[in-house]
Amino acid sequence: MTLKKKKYNLFHKFSRKIKFNMIKLFRSPGGARKVSLGFAVGFGMEMVVISTGSLVYLVFYPAVRLSGGSLPAAIIGNVIGKLTFLPIILLPFAKKIGEWLFPKRMIAVPMHEHAWRNLMHGDFTIFKHLLQGGLHVLIGMSVFGLVLGVASYFVVQYLYNQRKRHRLSKRAGATM
Numbered sequence: 001m002t003l004k005k006k007k008y009n010l011f012h013k014f015s016r017k018i019k020f021n022m023i024k025l026f027r028s029p030g031g032a033r034k035v036s037l038g039f040a041v042g043f044g045m046e047m048v049v050i051s052t053g054s055l056v057y058l059v060f061y062p063a064v065r066l067s068g069g070s071l072p073a074a075i076i077g078n079v080i081g082k083l084t085f086l087p088i089i090l091l092p093f094a095k096k097i098g099e100w101l102f103p104k105r106m107i108a109v110p111m112h113e114h115a116w117r118n119l120m121h122g123d124f125t126i127f128k129h130l131l132q133g134g135l136h137v138l139i140g141m142s143v144f145g146l147v148l149g150v151a152s153y154f155v156v157q158y159l160y161n162q163r164k165r166h167r168l169s170k171r172a173g174a175t176m
Contacts (some may be wrong), residue, residue: 018083021076025156026163030070036157038069039077044149046081050091051138077152086148087141094140102139 008016025035041064048056064074081087 014083018080021079022159025073025076026160030073032157032160032164034068034070035073035160036069036153037067038064038071038073039156040149040153041067041069042074042077042079043081043152044077044145045074046078047087047090047145047148048138048141050087051094051134051141073156077156086144090141090144091137094144095137096140097143098136098138098140101143102136 025039030038042060045056045060045063060074060078061071064071
């Protein structure tokens with residue numbers, strides 16, 4: 001007789017992964033400030049991953065260490081940022097914010113459509129235009145990363161303290 005493994009649907013797996021990562025976050029050492037700071041850095045840096053082509057991971061570890069945050073909390077924040085799909089959802093808004101903060105008139109090259117056959121004939125101006133358009137997205141996603149990082153700092157600090165109080169009250173109740 002073989003035992004069947006129960007198969008869970010996608011939403012159930014997703015919620016279990018988030019709960020598991022949150023439990024790991026609350027039990028990581030370093031106190032509320034260190035954990036909150038690490039989570040905020042990881043979550044905020046996740047916002048600029050798409051616009052930098054994942055090059056932001058080169059400065060991920062040094063940024064966490066220089067800020068004094070917890071590396072496991074930063075990794076968890078980064079994973080939760082990936083699971084929420086926020087960077088993809090916020091991309092069009094980030095481009096608008098980037099254009100607002102860094103207007104197109106500051107870019108001297110006129111934008112027009114390119115044919116791929118021009119690229120085959122040695123005309124590489126398409127890359128220049130892609131980089132200039134990506135600059136607006138990078139600026140906007142950096143703003144979103146900063147705002148969401150600061151907001152997540154306070155949210156995680158509050159949740160960490162609530163969880164700590166809950167655990168201490170359960171432990172005090174169990175010893176009596």
